[in-house]
Amino acid sequence: MSSLLIKDLRKSYGGVEVLKNINLEAESGEFVALVGPSGCGKSTLLSMIAGLESVTSGEIRIEDRLVNDEAPKDRDIAMVFQSYALYPTMTVRENMSFGMESRRIPKAEQAETIARVAALLQIEPLLNRKPSQLSGGQRQRVAMGRALVRDPKLILFDEPLSNLDAKLRIEMRTEIKKLHQSVGKTTVYVTHDQIEAMTLASRIAVMYKGVLQQYDTPKTIYEQPVNKFVAGFMGSPNMNFLSATIGESDGARGVVLDGGDGAVLPLPEGRAGGLRPGQKVIFGVRPEHFSAPQEQRAERRGERSVIVSAMVDLIEPTGSETILMTRIAGQTAVVSCEPDDAPAEGAVIGLAVDMNKVCLFDPATELRL
Amino acid sequence: MRWLTDHTPQLVLIPTIAVTIAYVILFSVWTLWMSVSNSTLLPDTTYAGFGEYVRLWTSRRWTVAYQNLFLFGSLYVIGSLVVGTLLAILIDQRVKFESVWRTIFLYPLAISFIVTGTVWRWIFHPQTGVELALHDLGWISARFDWITDRDFALYVVVFTGIWHASGFAMALILAGLRSVDGDLVKAAQIDGASMPRTYRRVILPTIWPIFLAVAVVLLQFAIKTYDLVVALTQGGPGVATTVPAIVVYDLMFQRGQIAQGAAAAVMILVALALVLIPYALYTGWRARQQGDHHG
C-alpha cells in the first residue's frame, strides 16, 4: 500500500496550467523531496496535497483514500512551513496542543504526547516560551514538534530551512534526517536546494515548468538524469555542457568536441548504441569527473578515461576543493580538483575525463541519449 | 453541512455586504434621484430634469459658498501643512519631553469642531474676546472684529481650521521624517549642507508622498466642513463664511427645497471625487511603477 499516490494531477488558475499531469507515488516511510527552481509548481503541488489548494483534475490518495475534496484537517497530515507559522500569541506548548484540541484529544493524552515529542526534539525547556523568544533553530524544532504531536500519516515540509543561516541549515538538515529515521513517517519535502534533496530524500522528484521531469533515487537522478535540465539542476558546481559531434575512430564510436583538435574521445562499450557519426550532441560532464591523468581514477575501477587538454583561465580555491575555470576545445568548462593539485592560472594541462560518467544529450529535445 | 462550513465567510459577510452596498450605492443613487426630482418640502419621486442644478448654480448663496470653499480649502491645507512641517521639524531636533510637545500640538484633533468653534468664537468676538481685553487694558481705539467683518470672517475660519488640523499634519510628517534613512542625512552633513538646507533639499523632498497624502486628507476635511463654521460664525456675517455643507442643510431642512439641497449634496460628492479619484489613480500608478522596479 502506498502512503501517497498522485495520479494525473493538474492545476490551472484561470487559463494558465501550473501543474501538468503529475504522477507520483511514495511508499510508507519514504522521504520524497520535491525540488526545482522557483515557479516550477512544487509548492503548489505541496499545497494541493495539504488541501490548501483545490484540485483541477486528477487524484490525490493518502493511504489509498481519495482526499481530493477533503478539508486539510480531515487528511491526517501535518505541515512545517517556511516561515514556521508558529502562532505568535501562544506558548510553545499551546502551539503544539492547538491541533490536538481541535481534535478533542483528552488533556492527559495531550500532555503525554507533548512530553514525548518535546523530549525527542530536545525542546522541553522551551515549552512555556512564546515564539518571539526563540532563536531560528528553536523555532524550526518547535514547528517540527507541532507536526509530530499529531502523529499524522504524512508530514509535509515547505522549504523549512531557507530562513536559517548556512551553518544552522546544515545542522538542522542532519536533525531532520535523524528525526525521519527515528519516527519513520512518510515525508514530502519541498526545497529549491538540490543538496538538501540529495542528502535527505529516498526519492527525488525534479520539477520544472509544472512538469515532473524525473522521479527517482538521488543516485539515479545524479548519474542518469533524464534530460539536460535535470542534469544541470542537480549537482554543484553545475554539469558542463560542451557541444560536440559523434565521430568514429578505429571502428569505435566516439565524441569529437566542436572547436577542438578533432580528436575522437572513445565512448565506453554499450554507450554508443543508436548514435550515428556526424550527429550533433551535447557532451555533459560534471566538474568532479575530471581528474589529473596520473591518478587513473577510472582505470582503477576498471573503466576508461580519456585525456583532453585544457587551458586554465582562473582558479577559485574554496578550501576543500579548488575550482578551475578552463577552456576545453575553446569552450568554457568548470573543473574541480584537489587544492594541492591546482595548476597555475594560464597553464595548459591535461585532464582525464571519466568516460563512464559522461552524459550525452540531444541538442534538439535535450533528452539524454 | 460541508457546503455550510465551506461558505461560512461568505455567509457571515452577506448581511454587512448588503447593508454596506445599500448604504454606499443605494443612498447615493437615492440622493442623485432626489436632485432631479420634483421634491420640495417632502420627497417626491417624479422626474423633473436638471433644473435644480441650474437654479443652484445661479443662486448667489451657492456660488459664494463654492468660492469660499476654494479659498478656505487652499489656505487651510497650505497653512496646516506649513505649520505642521514647522512643528515636526522642531520636534525632530531631539528636544526634551518630545511626547509632551506632541500631545499639546495634537490634542485639538481629539476635541470636536463644535468645541473648537465655540471657544474661538468667544475669543474672536469683539464683545467677549481680544478686542474687549485690549479696551480693558486702556487701548480704547483697538479693533479686532474680523469675525464680524464680511471681508475677514473667512480668515478666522481658516485660522481656527489650521489650529485644529496642524497637529494632524505634524504627526504624519514627523513619522515621515523619522522614516528617512539616517545615512542620507549624514551624507548631506558631510557634503557640508547646513541644517535648513539638509531639510529643504534632502529630507523634505524624500517624504513628499506624505505631504500629498496629508493634503488630500485635509482637502477632504475642507470639503466636508460644516460643524466648525456653524459653531464659529453660523456662515455669517451674511453669507461671508457660508460653505456648501451649510447650504445643503439649509436647503433640505430649513427652506424645504429638497431637490436643490440634494443637487448641492451631489456637488459636494463631485468635489470630493475631483480630489480623490486623481489621487487614487496616481497612487495606483505609482504602486505599479514601484512594483516594476522591484521586479
Next chain:
Amino acid sequence: MAEAAHIEFNPLATGSRRRQLTSKTIIYLCLTGFALMYLLPVVIIFLNTLRPLDAIVREGFIAWPESVTFSHWAEAWGSFCIGGTCEGVSRFYQNSLMMAVPATILSTAIGLVNGYILSKWRFKGANFIFGVVTLGVFLPAQMTLLPWAFVLGNLGLSNTISGLVLIHTIQGLSFTTLFCRNYFINIPDDLIKAARIDGAGFWRIFRRIILPLSPPILIVTVIWQFTGIWNEFLFGTVFTSGANQPITSAIVAFSGSGTGERHYNVEAAAVLMSAIPPLIIYLVGGKYFVRGLTQGAVK
C-alpha cells in the same frame, strides 16, 4: 512602523558650543510659543468657568479671575436650563454615551470579522466588496441625509438615540472594516494554513489566532470610533431635537442662539465638559491615536 527607524544622527550636535546653545534656545522658544497658542484658548475658557458672570460681561473672556467658584460646573451639569428643561447637560451627556458606546462596540465588532474575512478568506468578488466598503469611508454625510431620514422614519427611529446608533454603526462599518482589513493583511497567511491543517475552522481561527493578535487595531478602532461618534454633530442635529439630542447638538443649541441673557461661565463649563471624554481617551491612548492616524492616512 515609521517610529521604529529614527535618524541616529543629531545635526545639532555639531558646530561650536555657542551655536548649539543658540539653536537650542530658538527651538525651545518656538515650541513654547506654539504650545501657548494651542493651550491658551482652552485655559482661558476654563478660567472663565470659575468667574462670576458680571465680571465676564464687563471684562470679556480674556481677564484674570478675581474670585473663583466651581458652582458653574455643578450648574452646567445639573440645573442649567436648555431648551425649556432645566436639567443641565447631564441628560445630553447620557444621550451621547448611549449613542457612542453601542455604536462603537457594534461597528468595531462587525468590522473585525469583516476585516478578517476580506483579508484571510478571500474569494471571488472580495476585492469589489472591499472597494465599495472603502468608498463608504469617503461618502459625504450630506449624500446620506435624505435616505436616512426615510429609513429612520419608516423604522420609527426618528428623534431617537437608537436611530443615531444605527447611523453611526453602519457609517462606521466602512471605516472599521478598512482598518481591520489593512491590519490583518499583514498577518502571514501561513498561520491560517497551519491552523486549518491543525483542524481549526473559521470561527476557531478567528477566536484563537486572529483575536489574540488584534488588541493594537482594536484599541485604535475603538478610540477613533468613539471620538468620532461622540464629536459628531450633523446627524445629531438633523435627526434629533429637544431632550433627545447628543451633547454636541445641545451645545450649539444653547450657546449658538443669540437670544436672552448669556450665561457665559456656565456655557463654558458645559463646552469643556463635552470635550472631556474624547480628551481622556486621547491622553490615555495617545500612542494608539497617532498610530491610527498614520495608518489611516498613509495607506
